[in-house]
Amino acid sequence: MxxxxxxxxxxxxxxxxxxxxxxxxxxxxxxxxxxxxxxxxxxxxxxxxxxxxxxxxxxxxxxxxxxxxADKAEPAPVPRNGPRIIAVGSGKGGVGKSTLSANLAVALARLGLRVGLVDADIYGPSQPRLMASEGRKPTAHDEKLVPLDTQWGVRMLSVGNLVEPGRAVAWRGPMAGGALGQLMDAHWDNTDVIVIDLPPGTGDVQLTMVQKHKPDGAVIVSTPQDLALIDATRAMNFFEQTRVPVIGMVENMSGYVCPHCGEESDPFGHGGAQDMAVKGGVAFLGHIPLDLAIRQESDAGRPPAAGDTAQGQAFMAVARKVADWLEQTA
Missing domain, CATH: 3.30.300.130 (Fe-S cluster assembly (FSCA))
Structure with missing residues (x-):
């Protein structure tokens, strides 16, 4: 201090x-x-x-x-027989957190879990594009939202599906917290796990999450360079201080293979997040490469984790470790 x-x-x-x-x-x-x-x-x-x-x-x-x-012995706000909650966070924007969240959800669904995806990035929702649900609006039943079904076997809710596309969301903290509550308190019936795509940083949305919808665990996403790792450390400390277990870290944009000559390079570095995970005593969940195909497929609303390409297998490897953690801590 x-x-x-x-x-x-x-x-x-x-x-x-x-x-x-x-x-x-x-x-x-x-x-x-x-x-x-x-x-x-x-x-x-x-x-x-x-x-x-x-x-x-x-x-x-x-x-x-x-x-x-509250002390760990105190019951969490979400009943233990309800869905497990996995928060995906980062200390800064632009590290691929939303892409990781979408593909983690799709990969967990491919592993046999019934998965929900909540886009809690209130001010910059990306999941409608990533999950090919742009232009669709959820319905409501008994004053609760009904999540949208997607072709990837994942049910989802996002502020991006509730407001006009391209419209800026200019809400103060309490309004953002209220929106998060509506997304979390929806009809997530028969859902095993909910993946939450958090906004960057440790602001109002994160505070509302840990107070009212305590996650079972958190996945930290970072690129390898020092600047991103500094902010990732803050995110990790936030979850530790609020007693949310850190499942592990993912290193995104880790290595690049030129599609023309096949030469490998590391424009953002390599191994920084893995080293941080070791020093922080948390698991390292895997490397996601800096790959043009991931960007193209994501922009087109086709999560790479839905396929058996090398890019999809990278996300599947992360999902298997998260699924193992869920089973071990059940």
Whole structure:
């Protein structure tokens, strides 16, 4: 914790100070993760209000976010007989998280699981294009959304299917959290696992997710270069601090084979995410190559994991490890 964070910690009331797990700062935004185990809802509300009041107005603080977690022994918000939830996250955008989410969902379905896919990237939904569902709108039943069926055996919901294509989603945090709630509380009947494509970073959507729809585990996606790995470390720390197990890391855009001459190169480096996984004590789930075919098939709404190409097998290898983890932790 930085010196500035230590100074901010002294502003907390005594009960909050005892429960403080971690304080993360970035560009004036402060995220406080507190252990609220043993508190009822009124106590949790009072604690959140007290922390925000103590930090609001402090020098250099422009925004305060509070996440309240509970002891592992406390029941998770999602019943254990409900679908398992796998969050796919990254510390920054542009690392291929949405592509990995779509192909992980398709690959898990090919392995025999009944899979749902939630596009929680509220401000930049990509799954309608990746899953060939653009222009389709879900229906509602008993005031809950009914997920869309896809030709890949995956049911899905995305804000991109609820708003006009190309329209900017200009929602504040509470509205984004409300949208996430509608996607998660839909009719996911007879679903074994839900893959959640999270937005980059550790903002409001992620906080809402861990508070109200606690994932069973998280997959971290990163490209090999140092800048992406720094942000991936933040994402990993976020899940660890909120007691969401990190299933492992995936290195995307890992190696490139020239389609003309066959020469191999590493424009983004190679092995950085694998090294980070080893240092962080988490599993390494696999390499996904930087491949023109993956981009072309994704743009056309044909997830490579649906086929038996080399690109599809790379995603299948990741899915098998995730499926093994799901079985071992059932």
């Amino acid at each position: 930085s010196a500035d964070a230590e100074a901010l910690k002294t502003l907390l009331p005594e009960d909050a100070k005892r429960r403080l797990s971690t304080l993360l700062e970035r560009q004036g935004a402060v995220t406080v993760v507190l252990d609220a185990g043993g508190l009822d809802q009124l106590g949790r509300d009072k604690l959140e209000i007290a922390v925000k009041a103590a930090l609001r107005g402090a020098e250099g603080v422009s925004e305060v976010r509070v996440a309240l977690t």
